[in-house]
Amino acid sequence: MKSQRIYAARRGARCALVCALASMMHVSHAADVQAGGPVRIGVIVDMSGVYSGIGGPAGVTAVKLAVQDFGGKVLGRPIEVLSADYQNKVDVTATKVRTWYDNDNVQAVIESTDSASALALQRLGAERKKITIFAGSATTDLTDKQCSPYGVHYVYDTYSLANGTARALAKAGYKRWFFITADYAFGSSLQAQATRVVKEMGGEVVGVVKHPLSASDFASYLLQAQSAKPQVVALANAGRDTQSAVKQAAEFGLSRNNVVVAPLLIFDSDLKGMGLNAAQGLRFTTAFYWDQNDQTRAFSKKFFAATNKMPTMVQAGMYSATTHYLNAIKAAGTLDSDKVMEKMRAMPINDFFAKDGRIEANGLMLHDMYLAEAKKPSESKGEWDLLKIVSVIPKSEAFEPLADSDCPLVKK
Numbered sequence: 001m002k003s004q005r006i007y008a009a010r011r012g013a014r015c016a017l018v019c020a021l022a023s024m025m026h027v028s029h030a031a032d033v034q035a036g037g038p039v040r041i042g043v044i045v046d047m048s049g050v051y052s053g054i055g056g057p058a059g060v061t062a063v064k065l066a067v068q069d070f071g072g073k074v075l076g077r078p079i080e081v082l083s084a085d086y087q088n089k090v091d092v093t094a095t096k097v098r099t100w101y102d103n104d105n106v107q108a109v110i111e112s113t114d115s116a117s118a119l120a121l122q123r124l125g126a127e128r129k130k131i132t133i134f135a136g137s138a139t140t141d142l143t144d145k146q147c148s149p150y151g152v153h154y155v156y157d158t159y160s161l162a163n164g165t166a167r168a169l170a171k172a173g174y175k176r177w178f179f180i181t182a183d184y185a186f187g188s189s190l191q192a193q194a195t196r197v198v199k200e201m202g203g204e205v206v207g208v209v210k211h212p213l214s215a216s217d218f219a220s221y222l223l224q225a226q227s228a229k230p231q232v233v234a235l236a237n238a239g240r241d242t243q244s245a246v247k248q249a250a251e252f253g254l255s256r257n258n259v260v261v262a263p264l265l266i267f268d269s270d271l272k273g274m275g276l277n278a279a280q281g282l283r284f285t286t287a288f289y290w291d292q293n294d295q296t297r298a299f300s301k302k303f304f305a306a307t308n309k310m311p312t313m314v315q316a317g318m319y320s321a322t323t324h325y326l327n328a329i330k331a332a333g334t335l336d337s338d339k340v341m342e343k344m345r346a347m348p349i350n351d352f353f354a355k356d357g358r359i360e361a362n363g364l365m366l367h368d369m370y371l372a373e374a375k376k377p378s379e380s381k382g383e384w385d386l387l388k389i390v391s392v393i394p395k396s397e398a399f400e401p402l403a404d405s406d407c408p409l410v411k412k
Contacts, residue, residue, distance in 0.1 A: 038080045039335065041067070041322065042106040044093060044113060044121075045136070047085035050214050050239040053269040055112020055136045055314045058307045062315045063110060065306060066322035074329050082106060086113050088213065093117040094124060101128050107335055108325055112136030112314050115186040125150045129337045131344075133325065135317045138265065139189045140400065143362040147407035150337055151363040152344065155317035156287050158186070160369050160398045161264050162193035164285030168371055168390075169232055170201035174260055177203060178230035180221045180245060182237035183210040190236040190264050206230050211241070218245045222252050226259075235263040242266055243274045250278040267312040271374050271386040279374040279386075286372050288313035288353055289389060295352035310384045320353035357395075362407035369398040 043063050045055040060083040067079045082100060086093040093113060100106035101124075108131040111121055118137030125132035126148040133152045134142055138161065142153045166177075177198050181187040187210070195205055207228040209221045222245075225233045233254060235245050242263050249261045263270075263284050271279045290300035290310040299319070303311045311319075328343035329335060349357030354367035371390045380386065402410060 036075075036077050037105065038078045039074055039329070040080045040082055040100075040104060040106045041325075042097060042100045042104075042109040043081060043083045043318070044086050044097060044109060044111050045083070046088055046113065049088050050241060051088070051112065051114070051136065052239075053273065054239055054267055054312055055318065058303075058309060058311070059112045059135070059315050059318050061306050062303065062311065062319040063322045065302065066319045067326070070323060070326045074326050075333065075335070079326070086111075086117055088114060088117075090117045090120050094120045097121060097124055101130060107131070107337075108133065110135055110318055110321060112318065114184065115139035115141070115189065116184060118142060119146055119185070122146055122148050122151050131325065131337050131341060133321045135321060136314045138186050140193070141185075141189070143360075143364040143400075144406040145408075147362045147405075147409055149363075149409060150341060152321070152359055152365060153363055154321045154365045155313055156265075156285075156369070157364070157399070158189040158193045158264075159400045160287075160393075161285050162190060162197055163398060164369055164371050164393050165262055165264055165283060166194040166197035166234070167201065168283065169260060169262060170198055170203050174231045175201070175203035176229070176231040177205050177234055178207045178225040178228050178232070179205065179209070179234050179236055180218065180225060181208060181210045182241060183212055186238065187236045191234075194234055194236065194264055211237070213241070215241055215244065218248045219252075221245075222249055222254070226252070226254070226257075230259060232260045232262050235261065236265075237263075238265045239270070240273075243270050246270075246282065247274050247278045255281065267314070268310055268384070268386055269312050272384070276375060276377045276380055276386065280376045282374040283390070284372055284374075285393070286313055286370050286387075287367065288316045289370065289372065289387060290316075290384065292370075292389060293352075299352045316353050320349065320351055323351065324349050360402050361410050362402065362405045363409075364399060364402075364405075366395040366399055368395050369393040 043060045045059045046052045064081050084096045110133045112135050115137045118134050121132050131150050135155050138158045140157050140159050179191045181191045209224050266284045300310050328340045331343045332339040345359045357367040359365050372387045373390050374387050
């Protein structure tokens with residue numbers, strides 16, 4: 001009994017010591033911020049998987065370039081950028097970001113992840129009162145039922161992507177649609193938004209087939225699509241999955257049979273990866289193109305010097321969002337998330353990425369989108385001369401009206 005009491009006492013002492021050390025670390029981190037320690041931004045991306053070309057290491061570089069161009073300091077404090085690979089796993093995302101918040105005093109997180117991981121980040125940011133900027137995920141849930149006073153959806157969402165592409169094709173008379181959809185939150189949301197537009201325009205969905213992430217062979221899915229005799233085969237996927245589907249659709253000769261292959265989310269990096277022989281004629285919606293004007297070219301030249309590639313709309317958006325966040329801190333004169341968010345909503349965004357962009361009450365950043373078309377190989381004048389802008393989709397038409405949002409923060 002005596003030995004048990006001694007053991008219990010020692011165990012209690014060890015627990016007290018551990019708790020005291022943890023408390024001291026927490027106090028130390030808090031004091032560090034109060035005393036003028038570094039302002040830390042966390043960047044979580046897919047470093048080597050299916051989405052690595054969309055955000056990936058170059059997305060981290062975009063954030064670092066924004067910090068560098070801002071001057072490296074805000075409120076007299078150095079700015080540090082932490083980064084991590086979320087490995088396309090929701091639990092890895094949540095664990096890493098929670099560690100950043102608890103141990104590293106990260107003030108805000110910018111992501112280029114899948115929608116499921118983004119929703120986990122949204123919940124965690126709301127719980128910890130940390131600003132979370134969504135640059136790569138697309139689900140409209142981020143600004144609808146699962147919105148947060150600390151969340152900003154910056155680059156695109158499934159509504160704007162589907163609204164631009166589906167409306168343009170349906171208006172041109174393409175009414176029979178078949179969907180090849182990635183079997184997770186993003187794919188389902190993108191398919192649902194496009195379906196809504198198609199039906200609004202008097203069209204119909206003649207079939208749907210779902211595929212897992214990182215599918216290696218789309219032959220069976222394309223055969224199912226062909227058998228339904230659609231006018232449009234819509235791809236509700238992204239990254240390497242989209243590249244594989246487009247290349248195999250070209251091999252199947254869908255375009256020769258007057259079937260339009262419509263990727264609902266595609267990037268410059270995808271066009272380059274699959275080649276213009278396969279991509280030519282694809283129509284899609286984008287938020288940014290590097291060769292659009294003098295401002296986009298100036299930023300892209302700097303980005304290319306750092307990465308040896310032109311920026312995707314996600315990478316360009318990550319730079320823009322970081323700059324806007326830092327400007328808001330400067331204007332607020334504090335790191336307090338509520339006050340910084342107030343400034344982020346109040347200040348318009350005017351840079352190479354957006355003209356008169358504005359963050360609404362539900363966290364959606366409104367800006368113009370663009371209907372684009374992949375060039376023919378004969379039209380391309382260089383390695384990155386990949387697409388042309390067909391038309392501007394004004395922000396008032398591109399995104400869901402605030403009045404239709406299910407976000408609890410929106411006053412009806």
